[in-house]
Amino acid sequence: MLRKILIANRGEIAVRIIRACAEMGIRSVAIYSDADRFGLHVKKADESYCIGNEPVASYLNIHALVDLAAATGCDGIHPGYGFLSENAQFARVCKERGITFIGPEADVIHRMGDKTEARKAMIAAGIPVTPGSDGNLDSVEHALIVAEKIGYPIMLKATSGGGGRGIRRCDNADELQNNYQRVISEATKAFGSADVFLEKCVVNPKHIEVQVLADHHGNTIHLYERDCSIQRRNQKLIEIAPSPQLDEAQRQYIGGLAVLAAKAVGYTNAGTVEFLLDDKDRFYFMEMNTRVQVEHTITETVTGVDIVEEQIRVAAGLTLRFKQHEIVRRGYAMQFRINAEDPKNSFLPSFGRISRYYAPGGPGVRTDTAIYTGYEIPPFYDSMLAKVIVSALTWEDVIKRGERALKDMGLFGIKTTIPYYLEILKHPDFQAATFNTGFVEKYPELVNYSNKPRPEELASVIAAVMAAHTGL
Numbered sequence: 001m002l003r004k005i006l007i008a009n010r011g012e013i014a015v016r017i018i019r020a021c022a023e024m025g026i027r028s029v030a031i032y033s034d035a036d037r038f039g040l041h042v043k044k045a046d047e048s049y050c051i052g053n054e055p056v057a058s059y060l061n062i063h064a065l066v067d068l069a070a071a072t073g074c075d076g077i078h079p080g081y082g083f084l085s086e087n088a089q090f091a092r093v094c095k096e097r098g099i100t101f102i103g104p105e106a107d108v109i110h111r112m113g114d115k116t117e118a119r120k121a122m123i124a125a126g127i128p129v130t131p132g133s134d135g136n137l138d139s140v141e142h143a144l145i146v147a148e149k150i151g152y153p154i155m156l157k158a159t160s161g162g163g164g165r166g167i168r169r170c171d172n173a174d175e176l177q178n179n180y181q182r183v184i185s186e187a188t189k190a191f192g193s194a195d196v197f198l199e200k201c202v203v204n205p206k207h208i209e210v211q212v213l214a215d216h217h218g219n220t221i222h223l224y225e226r227d228c229s230i231q232r233r234n235q236k237l238i239e240i241a242p243s244p245q246l247d248e249a250q251r252q253y254i255g256g257l258a259v260l261a262a263k264a265v266g267y268t269n270a271g272t273v274e275f276l277l278d279d280k281d282r283f284y285f286m287e288m289n290t291r292v293q294v295e296h297t298i299t300e301t302v303t304g305v306d307i308v309e310e311q312i313r314v315a316a317g318l319t320l321r322f323k324q325h326e327i328v329r330r331g332y333a334m335q336f337r338i339n340a341e342d343p344k345n346s347f348l349p350s351f352g353r354i355s356r357y358y359a360p361g362g363p364g365v366r367t368d369t370a371i372y373t374g375y376e377i378p379p380f381y382d383s384m385l386a387k388v389i390v391s392a393l394t395w396e397d398v399i400k401r402g403e404r405a406l407k408d409m410g411l412f413g414i415k416t417t418i419p420y421y422l423e424i425l426k427h428p429d430f431q432a433a434t435f436n437t438g439f440v441e442k443y444p445e446l447v448n449y450s451n452k453p454r455p456e457e458l459a460s461v462i463a464a465v466m467a468a469h470t471g472l
Contacts (some may be wrong), residue, residue, distance in 0.1 A: 002026055002315070003026060004028075004074045005021055005028055006031065006072065007029065008065050008080065008083065010033075011370045012368050015370050018041060018044050018045050028046050029045060029047045031049055031050075033050070034050065034053050036055075038376070039370060051065065051068065055380035062084065066090075066094060070099065076102055076315060080291075088106040088113065089106070102311050103315070104271065108268075108290065112289075112290050113290070114159055114160060115159045115287060116135045116159050120135075121264055125264035127260060127264075128283060128284050130199045130200045132146070132197060136159055136195040137196055140180040147173070147176055150199075153171045155168070155169055155198060156169075156179055157196060159196060166190055166191065183196050202278045203279075205277055205284075205437055206227065207437050208254060208274075208276075209272050210226075210257075211296065211307070212270070213305075213320055215318070220262050222259050224241065224242050224303065225242055226295055227239065227241070228240075229245075230439055232347065232441075237336075237421070238334065238336055241299050242329055242332070244332065245434070258273040270291075270292050270307050270314075271290050272289040274286040292311060298391075302329050330393070331394065331398070332398040333389060333391040334389070334391075336406065338409070338417060338418060339417045340385050340414050340415070341416070344449075350383075350414045351383075351414070352414050353377075353414075354373060354377065357375070357412070359409065360404075364398075365388070365389070365390050366389040368386065388405055402421075403425050406425075420446065
């Protein structure tokens with residue numbers, strides 16, 4: 001077993017990994033840029049070290065991170081998600097220095113990070129993929145020829161893309177010509193690669209992903225699926241496990257496909273195989289994420305499997321503790337990404353000081369976050385502040401619990417997506433579990449919620465005013 005792990009990340013995922021380490025008796029080492037010196041992960045780790053002045057670039061300095069891990073006696077590095085989590089070079093350097101990278105092998109990361117190579121691997125394994133270009137596009141003329149062959153609309157995508165970036169939908173040849181250089185520019189800036197490809201656009205699909213776990217002893221299992229269809233501009237907002245839109249036959253089918261995909265590329269550790277489900281109930285492979293997902297929490301909730309702990313065990317060379325037949329689902333879980341954004345103002349980021357914060361509680365409620373009262377939200381990172389996870393035995397009850405938990409949460413001083421999520425929960429299509437990736441776009445009126453303060457918000461304001469005047 002690993003003895004000491006450096007966590008090459010920040011925020012809530014760093015806190016999540018620190019907690020797993022604590023339960024496993026492993027010492028944790030946190031890193032931080034100057035902008036994160038007051039971060040909760042810095043306070044909770046056994047050791048913490050500043051890695052630079054640059055807010056983002058500091059977390060991307062591969063050799064500095066590996067040098068620090070070696071200098072502090074770490075025998076493992078957990079990359080979390082984002083930053084270097086899907087960077088094959090990072091995994092390779094860790095291995096060269098004799099430090100265990102908690103994730104898949106570097107060549108698998110590289111292969112699955114290249115979307116055209118991933119498509120080829122899935123086709124070879126007999127897994128359905130959407131029609132598209134055989135490889136990267138040579139020119140806009142090449143793109144036009146392929147698009148004409150498969151038919152519009154098409155999706156123009158960065159080959160090395162991820163996280164919803166470097167993607168443009170094109171409904172005709174003019175849009176393809178206009179977007180071609182834009183996607184190349186986005187891809188170059190975001191991923192350091194100008195390679196792009198295209199594939200048929202599945203209009204308003206359901207976005208279904210499957211969590212897989214695989215060890216170095218030939219064991220591969222799935223932990224069932226998550227429904228990530230509630231999203232805005234390819235960014236997930238609400239995630240659900242299992243999907244309330246699948247029947248049991250579909251669930252078993254897609255789980256089997258995910259295991260087949262993982263085995264086909266020699267995958268180890270935790271990963272996610274993402275699919276699109278069209279209106280004719282056909283599944284298509286979309287991509288494979290070679291890291292822990294933001295929404296791993298809901299899978300943990302319905303299966304009882306600690307995914308982060310399994311990641312560490314697998315990286316240490318241990319076998320999975322569970323066989324497929326031992327994985328049992330219980331009820332539903334739903335995760336809300338609480339973002340520092342103003343839905344009424346085109347979801348503009350809302351950074352600043354959190355004047356007061358208290359987490360929701362009660363049965364079936366979990367909160368993963370790194371914020372606290374007085375925390376100053378730095379404007380350099382993703383706008384996600386917290387993840388509120390609720391669970392219940394039925395679909396109807398998990399919706400009710402979600403509403404209660406969101407209303408129970410107190411987060412003052414900034415704008416958040418909480419009131420917007422409350423509107424989604426009340427919508428008939430959501431309650432009937434008949435939604436797809438076009439839900440947010442289809443119902444723009446859901447941002448027209450009332451800004452009238454709730455009683456608990458008024459009480460918080462009054463208490464703050466009284467404290468200021470009395471010196472309490």
